[in-house]
Amino acid sequence: MFSSRSRRSTLALAALSLAASTAFAAGEPVIGLVTKTETNPFFVKMKEGAQEEAKKLGAKLLSGAGKADGDNAGQITAMENMIAAGAKTILITPSDAKAIVPAIKKARDKGIMVIALDSPADPPDATDALFATNNYTAGVLIGEYAKAAMAGKTPKIVALDLLPGHPVGAQRHNGFMKGFGLAANDAKSNELSKTPEIACMADSFGDQAKAQTAMENCLQKAPDVNLVYTINEPAAAGAYNALKRAGKEKGVLIVSVDGGCQGIKDTAAGVIAATSQQYPLKMAAMGVAAGVEFAKTGKKASGYVDTGVTLIAGKSVPGVDSKDTKTGAELCWGKK
Amino acid sequence: MAKSPTHHIPWGALGPWLALLGACIFFATQSDRFLTGGNLSLILQQVMVVGVIAIGQTLIILTAGIDLSCGMVMALGSIIMSKFATELGLPVPVAILCGIGVTTLFGLLNGLLVTRIKLPPFIVTLGTLNIAFAITQLYSSSQTITDLPAGLTGLGTTFAIGNAEVAWGSVLMVALYALAWFVLRETGAGRHIYAVGNNAEATRLVGIPTQRVLLGVYVAAGVLYGIASLLSVARTGVGDPNAGQTENLDAITAVVLGGTSLFGGRGVVLGSLIGVLIVGVFRNGLTLMGVSSIYQVLVTGVLVILAVAADQLSRRGAR
Amino acid sequence: MNVVANPKIVMQAKGLVKRYGHVTALDGVDFELREGEILAVIGDNGAGKSSLIKALSGATIPDEGEILLDGAPVHFRNPLDARRAGIETVYQDLAVAPAMTIYENLFLGRELRRPGFLGSVLRMLDKKKMLVESMARMQDLKVGIQSMTQAVETLSGGQRQCVAVARSAAFARHVVIMDEPTAALGVKEGNMVLELIRRVRDRGLPVVLISHNMPHVFEVADRIHVARLGKRAAVLNPKKISMSDTVAVMTGAMTADQLPAEAHA
Numbered sequence: 001m002f003s004s005r006s007r008r009s010t011l012a013l014a015a016l017s018l019a020a021s022t023a024f025a026a027g028e029p030v031i032g033l034v035t036k037t038e039t040n041p042f043f044v045k046m047k048e049g050a051q052e053e054a055k056k057l058g059a060k061l062l063s064g065a066g067k068a069d070g071d072n073a074g075q076i077t078a079m080e081n082m083i084a085a086g087a088k089t090i091l092i093t094p095s096d097a098k099a100i101v102p103a104i105k106k107a108r109d110k111g112i113m114v115i116a117l118d119s120p121a122d123p124p125d126a127t128d129a130l131f132a133t134n135n136y137t138a139g140v141l142i143g144e145y146a147k148a149a150m151a152g153k154t155p156k157i158v159a160l161d162l163l164p165g166h167p168v169g170a171q172r173h174n175g176f177m178k179g180f181g182l183a184a185n186d187a188k189s190n191e192l193s194k195t196p197e198i199a200c201m202a203d204s205f206g207d208q209a210k211a212q213t214a215m216e217n218c219l220q221k222a223p224d225v226n227l228v229y230t231i232n233e234p235a236a237a238g239a240y241n242a243l244k245r246a247g248k249e250k251g252v253l254i255v256s257v258d259g260g261c262q263g264i265k266d267t268a269a270g271v272i273a274a275t276s277q278q279y280p281l282k283m284a285a286m287g288v289a290a291g292v293e294f295a296k297t298g299k300k301a302s303g304y305v306d307t308g309v310t311l312i313a314g315k316s317v318p319g320v321d322s323k324d325t326k327t328g329a330e331l332c333w334g335k336k
Numbered sequence: 337m338a339k340s341p342t343h344h345i346p347w348g349a350l351g352p353w354l355a356l357l358g359a360c361i362f363f364a365t366q367s368d369r370f371l372t373g374g375n376l377s378l379i380l381q382q383v384m385v386v387g388v389i390a391i392g393q394t395l396i397i398l399t400a401g402i403d404l405s406c407g408m409v410m411a412l413g414s415i416i417m418s419k420f421a422t423e424l425g426l427p428v429p430v431a432i433l434c435g436i437g438v439t440t441l442f443g444l445l446n447g448l449l450v451t452r453i454k455l456p457p458f459i460v461t462l463g464t465l466n467i468a469f470a471i472t473q474l475y476s477s478s479q480t481i482t483d484l485p486a487g488l489t490g491l492g493t494t495f496a497i498g499n500a501e502v503a504w505g506s507v508l509m510v511a512l513y514a515l516a517w518f519v520l521r522e523t524g525a526g527r528h529i530y531a532v533g534n535n536a537e538a539t540r541l542v543g544i545p546t547q548r549v550l551l552g553v554y555v556a557a558g559v560l561y562g563i564a565s566l567l568s569v570a571r572t573g574v575g576d577p578n579a580g581q582t583e584n585l586d587a588i589t590a591v592v593l594g595g596t597s598l599f600g601g602r603g604v605v606l607g608s609l610i611g612v613l614i615v616g617v618f619r620n621g622l623t624l625m626g627v628s629s630i631y632q633v634l635v636t637g638v639l640v641i642l643a644v645a646a647d648q649l650s651r652r653g654a655r
Numbered sequence: 656m657n658v659v660a661n662p663k664i665v666m667q668a669k670g671l672v673k674r675y676g677h678v679t680a681l682d683g684v685d686f687e688l689r690e691g692e693i694l695a696v697i698g699d700n701g702a703g704k705s706s707l708i709k710a711l712s713g714a715t716i717p718d719e720g721e722i723l724l725d726g727a728p729v730h731f732r733n734p735l736d737a738r739r740a741g742i743e744t745v746y747q748d749l750a751v752a753p754a755m756t757i758y759e760n761l762f763l764g765r766e767l768r769r770p771g772f773l774g775s776v777l778r779m780l781d782k783k784k785m786l787v788e789s790m791a792r793m794q795d796l797k798v799g800i801q802s803m804t805q806a807v808e809t810l811s812g813g814q815r816q817c818v819a820v821a822r823s824a825a826f827a828r829h830v831v832i833m834d835e836p837t838a839a840l841g842v843k844e845g846n847m848v849l850e851l852i853r854r855v856r857d858r859g860l861p862v863v864l865i866s867h868n869m870p871h872v873f874e875v876a877d878r879i880h881v882a883r884l885g886k887r888a889a890v891l892n893p894k895k896i897s898m899s900d901t902v903a904v905m906t907g908a909m910t911a912d913q914l915p916a917e918a919h920a
Contacts, residue, residue: 039478039578164630203629208480209572209579213382217623220375221367234480241573245494245501262480335479523778524766531752531763538750542764543735601754 028060029295031288032082034075034092035065041260042280043093045333046117049281050091053288059295061288062087069166069206072096076103089113089291091284097122097167113294115301117283119168129290129301131283133309135171135257136178136187138276141311141320142255143179145274146227148317149253155180155197155227158218160204160211160239162231165190169231172257176229199225204235211238219246230256233263233275240271259312261334267314268325274313280333282307351646352594352610355639359614363621370624373500380506381494383616385410385571386586387509388564390594390608391516392443392557393587398520399533399553400600401450401457405442405465406561407583411576412472413439413565418481418575421488428487436562442468443558447551465584472577481575492570505567509609512563516605529553534601589636590615593643602647614639662689664726665861666711666742666830671720673706680706681717682885688830693852693862695872695893697905698882705834707882708865712744712832713737724829741828747835749819753808757800758782758789760807761822792825796854813844817851824855831855832863837871849875869898878920881905892920 033050035043047063054061062085064078072095079090080103090112094100097120104114104126116127124130146155159176162169170190177184177193184193194201199222204211211230219225219242228243230236236256243249256263259277266272290301311321312328363370389406396403417435420426426434442464449460491505520526531539532549540546568579590611596603615636622632668686672679681703688694698704709715711722713731721728724740731737734744751760762785768774769781789803798817800810807815816836823831836852837845845868852875856862866872872879873893881888881904889904889911896918903909911919 039473041478044478164628200623201626202623207578208574208576209385209568212572213619214623216378216382217620220369220372220378220620221624221626237574238572262482335477522780524768524780525778527755527759527766527780528764530755531759534752534754535750537748538752539764541734541744541746541750543738544764601752 028058029089029292030060030062030082030085030087031089031091031291032062032064032079032085032087033284033287034078034082034090035063036069036071036075036093036095037067038065040069041334042118042258042278045260046093046280046284048284049333050284050288053285057289057292059288059292066095070095072099075100079103079107083107083110083112087112089115089287089294091115091117091287091291092127093118094121101126113291113300115287115290117287118278118280120304124304130304131286131290131307132304133278133283133307134187135168136175138257138278138309139172139175139177140179141175141276141309142229142257142274143176143181145179145311145313145317145320145322146176146229146253146255147180148320149273149315150227153226156222156225157198158215158222158225158228158239159192159198159201160214160218160228160230160235161192161201162206163203164192172231173229176255204231204238206232206235208234208238208241211235212241213238215239215242216245219243219248223248226252228252228254230254232256233258233260233266233272236263236272236275237266240266259310259328259332261329261332264312264325264328264332267312267328270314273315274311274322275328277310277312277328277331279307279309279331351643351650352607352614355593355643356610356614356617359617359621363617363624366621367624370621373498375620377494377497377500377502377506379613379616379620380509381503381571382620383612384503384505384509385564385568386583386590386615387609387612388512388560388567389583389587390590390612391512391605392560392564394591394594394596394603394605394608395516395520395529395553396457396557397533397588397591397596397598398529398600398603399550400536400598401550401553402461402588402598403446403457403554403557404461404584404588405446405468406461406557406587407580408465408468408472409439409442409558409580410561410565410568410583411578411580412442412468412475413562414569414579415472415476415481415575415577417488417565417569418484419475421485422481422483428485431488432566435565436559439562439565440555440558443555443561444551446558447554450554451547451551476575476577478577480577482573484569484573484575488566489570489573491567492573503571505570508563508567512560513606513609520605525549525552530601532600586612586615589640592640595643595647597647598644662692664688665690665724667723667726668707668711669721669723671707671710671717671722673710673715673717679885681710681720683720684882684885685887686711686880687890688861688863689878690861691856691859692877693856693864693875694878694880695864695866695876696880696882697866697869697872697901698888699905702882702905703885704865704882706885708744708832708834708863711737711830711863712742738826742830742832743823743827745816745819745823745831745833745836747838749815751807751815751819754806756804756806757793757810757818758786758803760818761785761789761792761803761825763822765826793821795858796821796824796851798851811844813840813847816840816844816848820848820851820855824858824860827860829860830863831860832865834865835867836864837866837868845871869902873898873901883907889914890920891918895920 051061062082066074107114114127115129118132120130121127161173173192174185182195200218202214202218204214228239233256236254243252253273256272256275263275267275310323313322316322413435416438417431420431420434421428446460449455450457494501494503528544528549532546591608593611593614594607618635619632666688670683671681673681696704710717713734713736767781767785769779773779786803837848876893879891
């Protein structure tokens with residue numbers, strides 16, 4: 001992650017050219033997938049899904065990513081290399097929704113089809129299409145579940161968020177507030193809503209160890225917490241650790257978003273009460289299919305396709321539609 | 337604490353203590369939960385991983401070197417330990433030794449590249465940083481390793497002192513600091529580390545085996561990173577391939593905050609403990625105050641500059 | 656000059672040759688150091704004086720020739736060998752660790768350990784003993800520094816030089832070699848160092864002194880070894896020859912046989 005960018009992109013270009021030239025020789029459609037990072041299991045799964053679909057449909061998949069969440073320049077470089085190597089479709093999960101737009105426009109001007117995956121560019125119509133999951137809805141679902149599961153108890157909430165200003169973090173957080181019935185910002189806002197029911201808000205950076213530290217500190221501030229909203233399942237695991245060490249894990253509800261296989265296991269074990277499951281594989285597969293269609297018929301994909309989010313809960317509560325963890329385990333992404 | 341023979345003006349050595357004290361007083365006024373035994377022992381737990389890494393980093397920086405790979409090597413160690421104990425089913429002590437063995441090997445690699453091939457430590461550890469990261473991701477397939485046997489996480493368990501819960505890992509960290517402090521202050525090997533950092537050519541001319549001292553420092557750091565990886569596993573209960581990414585700079589920050597000079601030959605290892613505590617206190621205190629984590633980053637940056645400036649000014653005043 | 660009938664020769668070199676590629680730095684040079692004297696080694700750049708000193712202190716290994724210490728041949732493979740044989744060198748850049756204290760620098764590389772278990776198993780240093788000994792050595796040589804726990808970097812240039820000289824004098828058993836000890840020092844400090852060098856000689860250690868500073872050489876040396884073109888051009892008596900004639904021999908304007916007999920030493 002600290003390696004020289006120019007050296008990395010030269011090697012990548014060479015590799016991509018080699019790959020693409022063999023693709024050209026065989027006449028396969030070439031599709032590029034640019035994720036935010038290489039290492040987040042969500043994107044690892046996305047890449048796998050894309051590769052499977054590409055193999056099935058006889059297309060060549062090139063993949064790349066930024067060095068870290070928010071690395072816009074790295075994504076632009078990857079995109080440029082893939083186009084130079086012959087990709088006619090780019091699938092991208094934008095690290096910075098606004099900053100990526102000029103590069104997308106340049107690509108589309110060349111006739112490349114660009115589809116955003118998982119979250120939109122800003123403005124959303126900067127890309128040809130969007131195959132995403134609605135992070136706000138994901139938050140709303142777990143908010144509704146939490147409200148019903150609390151059954152009228154006064155909520156003392158700890159919110160473990162991503163990091164300040166991140167749209168995905170804001171959407172999930174605000175959706176949760178909305179679903180719970182508290183004053184919340186709308187889906188377009190990047191600001192985290194806060195009401196008196198939230199006793200402590202801290203940043204977890206989506207990392208288990210940091211979430212544990214954040215939860216421990218919040219417990220000092222709000223020892224009588226009974227509900228924890230977490231940005232993703234690793235953060236939920238960290239929060240649970242902190243609660244367990246303090247002996248408080250029984251009386252606290254933890255909700256999360258992701259639907260990874262480890263998270264579903266945690267839900268089945270009672271660590272997480274409910275989680276909103278998203279489908280990175282589906283997004284990627286749809287993207288590859290669209291790319292193949294474009295290469296064969298010239299027809300571009302358009303519009304917004306919601307790849308869906310399902311509420312998975314260990315125990316169902318009245319008034320809220322949810323699926324059980326068995327279903328969740330079948331649909332989950334990650335190591336099964 | 338001031339009788340270090342390398343600082344005869346106390347300000348350089350006292351600075352970090354004053355900063356820590358000041359921070360504690362400030363946060364005590366902002367939240368009545370800050371100064372409780374439970375909260376303070378919590379902070380001690382939260383800093384134990386970076387704290388142990390910082391010991392190794394201090395040794396290296398004292399020789400005018402630097403180690404950018406420390407966090408990544410620690411992550412590799414924790415993946416090795418976790419995988420060996422779960423997938424390969426090795427007994428816990430063996431798995432732990434393997435993890436520490438791997439981190440020590442990386443320390444040896446760094447040391448050999450610095451002493452035999454004579455490459456600058458910055459460049460060497462920049463390279464091993466990437467190598468360790470890649471191996472960690474590949475070997476773990478970027479998946480967190482869970483369901484670890486209890487022996488592996490033992491150091492995370494706590495015992496009670498009054499209403500404070502102290503983790504065994506924190507005790508180990510403090511013990512390691514005491515050991516490092518003793519070696520650096522009272523033994524020839526420790527004084528040679530300072531000498532090499534202060535004037536490597538001089539040590540060569542007076543017959544001190546300079547290359548051996550340097551190699552020893554990098555290997556010792558490797559062992560310490562291995563212990564830190566065990567503490568990391570103990571604290572979080574998992575082997576996390578994405579751990580250690582911020583620990584690289586956090587450890588260096590702690591060493592600088594503690595008053596050790598990046599030019600080598602000056603500093604007190606206990607300062608690094610104060611350095612990690614300062615960062616931990618701010619993180620804890622700001623959360624209790626409900627202040628955004630961005631301010632924590634800002635405060636750290638300001639403190640680092642103050643720490644380096646204070647050290648420079650105190651030494652200029654000595655002339 | 657110490658007038659001795661048959662002066663004992665402490666260190667001797669015969670026919671030393673050292674080549675670096677096409678360059679011959681030492682071309683069969685002889686060298687003789689007598690008991691109880693200060694021998695200055697002078698010579699123009701390229702005359703071979705630093706190569707000679709390096710061979711004597713073990714920093715380089717000569718290609719041909721032999722070195723004798725107290726009449727017995729010695730072969731130094733590195734500076735450590737020379738040190739072990741009792742030859743100490745004060746280098747031009749002093750080789751001190753500035754941030755460390757005077758007593759630590761004095762004992763650098765030769766630290767004393769505490770007796771018994773603390774010293775052998777825990778390997779603890781005997782700081783008090785080193786402090787006391789440093790104080791004693793410095794007082795012996797009449798160096799006027801009060802506290803041994805001062806950091807060397809707080810000392811003036813001349814005082815630092817004294818620390819380096821005292822270190823060599825403290826541990827030398829046979830010879831002390833000093834490379835340009837008064838260079839970069841002011842008049843007062845330079846004289847202080849010269850006084851110290853005399854005291855080292857008076858305590859029984861012969862001194863080899865490399866210097867470009869003619870007035871200092873003439874002030875303190877008992878004999879002067881003139882190096883020229885990789886050989887020894889002459890050994891002169893500073894009391895019986897003028898500074899300008901010495902410089903002439905050094906540059907080759909005058910040859911040794913043009914000098915009167917009493918000028919040789």
